Amino acid sequence: MAIARFKALELAQSRPTVPVKIPSEKVTDFYGSNTFNEEVMRSLLSPEAYLKITNAIEDGKKIDREAADEVAAAMKSWAISKGVTHYTHWFQPLTGTTAEKHDAFFDITGKGKAVEKFKGSALVQQEPDASSFPNGGIRSTFEARGYTAWDPSSPAFIMENVAGTATLCIPSVFVSYTGEALDYKTPLLKSSELIDRAATKVMNEYFNREVSKVTASVGVEQEYFLVDEALYNARPDLMMSGRTVFGHSPAKGQQLEDHYFGSIPPRVNAFMVDFELEALKLGMPVRTRHNEVAPAQFEVAPTFEEANLACDHNALLMDLMNKVASKHKMRVLFHEKPFAGINGSGKHNNWSLATNTGVNLLGPSTKPKENLRFLTFFVNTIKAVHDYADLLRASIATAGNEHRLGANEAPPAIVSIFIGTEMTRVLNDLENLSEMHDIKLEKGDNVYLRLGINKIPALLLDNTDRNRTSPFAFTGNKFEFRAVGSSANSAAPMTILNTIVANQLMQFREEVDVYLEKGIKKELAIVEVLKKYVKQSRKILFEGNGYSEEWAEEAKRRGLPNHKTTPEALKQYLDKSAIELFSKHGIFNEVEMHARYEIEIENYIKKIQIESRVAADLAINHIVSTSLKYQTQLVDNVRGQKEIGIDPQYFAPTIEIIKKISIYTSKINNLVELMTEARKEANNLENIGERAVIYSTTVKEYLEEIRYCVDKLELIVDDDEWPLPKYRELLLIR
Ligand code: ADP
Ligand code: MG
Known part of the structure; x- marks a missing residue:
């Protein structure tokens, strides 16, 4: 008999549900309790230091030595009071997982006396032995140094380890000594700054002088599979490659569709409650949980946050889920296609732009003036995706995702945009508007009425039809990039999206300004440029079934790229126009682009x-x-x-x-x-x-x-x- 398999089966079938202790009925009692958050800082820091760190968080201002020392001291005493013994810079190298190197607070003085030590310098910068992280040839081995630097905009947090010990984790960037980024966070932060600048300018010049900051908001829906640990251990392929390389489809797969939104099995439910509790303590706003399409497939989604936080939180959540699962004798599979013939897993990266005045720039409104603003950001996003579809495709290209993209159940490798019937109508109307010079405005005329942009229904949210087959969909007040792989670091595709949209908004301003200089009315100038963009981007808009054979053929006729394999898709990083785009905006220089290409391909x-x-x-x-x-x-x-x-x-x-x-x-x-x-x-x-x-x-x-x-x-x-x-x-x- 196949002893190992049957032993595993026996074990898996006899597992009890692991009980979960809920700290309090009210989430507000423990939400964020393991983070060095604003409230803690306010109570532990002097007003001056608090102000300095708030400025650093909000405007990226540098923190001086003195303030850093004070923050470090506060962090240390806060952490030690919570039973923490170690600290680490927590970063996201290009391995795709997160990295930590734990140092003890505890130290010995020259006289052999034990002290607890954590200086501002240790908070701000560390030098992990970086030679074992991927660098794409940036660092030759004799110069194998890199450093991690504190990112104050993402709160430090306490990660509980096994055996009751805990570590203070300090979110950080990871760069080489020569200054090149070796992680996912650095370029994301740069791209967030870029889109802030670009979108704020557009707002200030054309819509609202009061706006002083625009942030990208991201909400990541995360799919995953869950299998029993003993069964997992009896599958060397799962253990080593994250997916099964063999296995015949079961008689009962997902054809009955009885798993989706079905009741959650008790053992799984206990796991979910447990990791959600831990996530809430870490200040992650996890909200929805449900079964997914395939048996043993599930999804978790937090409320959206600022992009950097959302991407940190997604990476941390994956870590956490792995840890909590092992407590429940289960394994989380983040692989995009762990089982052939069964639905694969992805992330849906929901993305929008929000102003510091609380406006979602991708949210339509009842007011015509606000709708011109909405259309501006909506159409510019479409134009950006149209122009740089290749780069978006490259940003999600991995061995795992290759199984999923283009398979008959996931968005295809062809990047297209779904916008729904209402917005299709709006764009058609816009495109069919007469030439600007034909629009004769009489005194007292309502320009919006004349432009036909008084007609966008305010509540698209409820009537945007859903098209699950689209890789990039507008869902009422946000775009949803659905082709991202479930194991991916969200920062990679979000960096690309921020950059291409920022670049597009800059171009938009240049084009509008040409009309303005000719003395043309602002609204007319904006509409004229948007109209042109709709015409130019037509071919990327697709409302039909993205899984169908006909779409692949149609896309080919339209001239849309269809990079089915990862090596093909990744080549786009080396394209001259891509390198130009990223270096122009200071997101990646040429060396970094080549390095990223090499790392991904390797x-x-x-x-x-x-x-x-x-x-x-x-x-x-x-x-x-x-x-x-x-x-x-x-x-x-x-x-x-x-x-x-x-x-x-x-x-x-x-x-x-x-x-x-x-x-x-x-x-x-x-x-x-x-x-x-x-x-x-x-x-x-x-x-x-x-x-x-x-x-x-x-x-x-x-x-x-x-x-x-x-x-x-x-x-x-x-x-x-x-x-x-x-x-x-x-x-x-x-
Ligand atoms: P779905 O029907 O696609 O599951 P949900 O409303 O449940 O949509 O949202 C899915 C994700 O999108 C959540 O993480 C949610 O917080 C996020 N989200 C909602 N609104 C926005 C927005 N304006 N910008 C970015 N993400 C958003
Ligand atoms: Mg969704």
Whole structure:
């Protein structure tokens, strides 16, 4: 018998629900209690230091040494009072996970006396041994230094570890000694500043002098799978690559659609309540929880926040979920496609722009004047996505997401925008407006009425139709980038989106100003430019079924890019226009763009390489060996039947099975050999891009072929002997 699998099954089926202690009935009693938030700062800092740090948070002003020392001292005493023993700069290197290096507060003086120490300098900057983080060739090994620097705009927090200890985590950026960004946060912060500048200018010049700041708001809906820990541990492929490389679809998958919004199983519910409690303590506004489409698939969504905070919180939430899951003897799968043939997971990054005066610039209104403002930001976003669709595609290109994009259940690899019937009508009207010089304004005329922009329904929110198949959709008062992978760091796509929209808003201003200089009325000038943008961006607007074959063909006719593979998509980072765009705005310089390309492409190669190795190992050492053993039993059986004179017609089907096992096992042996050869050849290639292409084509094709044979064998070989937990077991036991 396949002992490991059955032991795991037994364990998984007998798990009790882990009880969860709720600290208080009222969330307000503990919300943010593990963060060094405004309230704590106000109570612990002198008014001067408090002011300095508030300025740093709001306007990015530098904090002087004195104030930093005071903040550090306050942080230390606050943390120690909560049982914290260590501190760390918490950052997001390009590995895709978060990084920490814990230092003790505790120190020894020269005289051997123990003291608790944490200076402003340690708060502000640290030098982790950075040589083991990806850098895309930026740092040569002899200059393997980098530093992390405190980001005061994201509150420090306490992460509870196992065994009751806890660490003070200080959100930080991570840069090389030569100043290049080595993380996700640095460019995001730069892009937030950029869009603030660009959008505030547009507001001030055309709509409202009072606005002094515009922030990008982001709300990240996070999908994930949950499987029992014992079953997970019995699947080396899940453990090593995050996805199953083999597994036949279960008889009951998602076809009954009974899981979506169904009741949440008790063990899962306990896990959700638990991680949400911890998230709330860390000041993350988690709100919704529900089942997703596939069995064992779920979603969590917090309320939207300022982009930097939202992206930090999403990364932290993923960390937290991993930790809490292990307490509940479960594993969270953030992989975009852990199970072939079953719905994949993504993030939906909801994005909008908000002014410091409390206005959502992507929210339509009942007032015509405000609607011109809305249309301005709405159309400019569409134009930006139209012009830089390639970059958005590149920002979400990974090995995991490649399985999902273009598969028949996720937004396709073609970037298009869905805006709903109402907004389609509004844009049609706008485009069909007569030329500006034909609009004769009489004294007392209502310019908005004449322009036809008095007709936008105020409550789009309720009547925007939903189109689940669109990778980029307008949903009433925000755009939703849905093609982001579930394991991604949200900051990467948000950096791109902020940058391209900011760039577009700057261009918009230049074009409007040309008309203004000619003495044309402001409203008419704005409408004229928007009208042109609608015309120019037409081809990216698509309201139909994004999953259909017809759309792929239609998109091709329209000339929209369709980069199906990761290496193809990532190449856009090296495009001259992309490098120009990012260096012009100081988001990435050319060196950083190349580094990012290299890191992402290297990640890609490594991931497929791991999958390929683990698949080869499982195929040969688990599947082929088990299948041959079973085949021997069948051969013995047939021989026995013959011996006692059974009519051959009755064991002919068994002989067929024996043959099939021979066919599939020999195929697997050959394919594994060929796949290993292909990897070798690829690895010998000097050019990393070319290497990645071999992985994305030849190696992946072998993986698919091997999988086909293994999945066939799963249907033949005695269930008692099958070594790997099956899909039905992974997905339905909880
Ligand atoms: P859905 O119907 O798509 O699930 P929800 O209203 O539940 O939409 O919102 C999904 C996510 O979008 C949440 O994280 C929510 O906070 C966020 N969101 C709502 N409004 C905005 C906005 N103006 N800007 C950015 N994110 C938003
Ligand atoms: Mg949504």
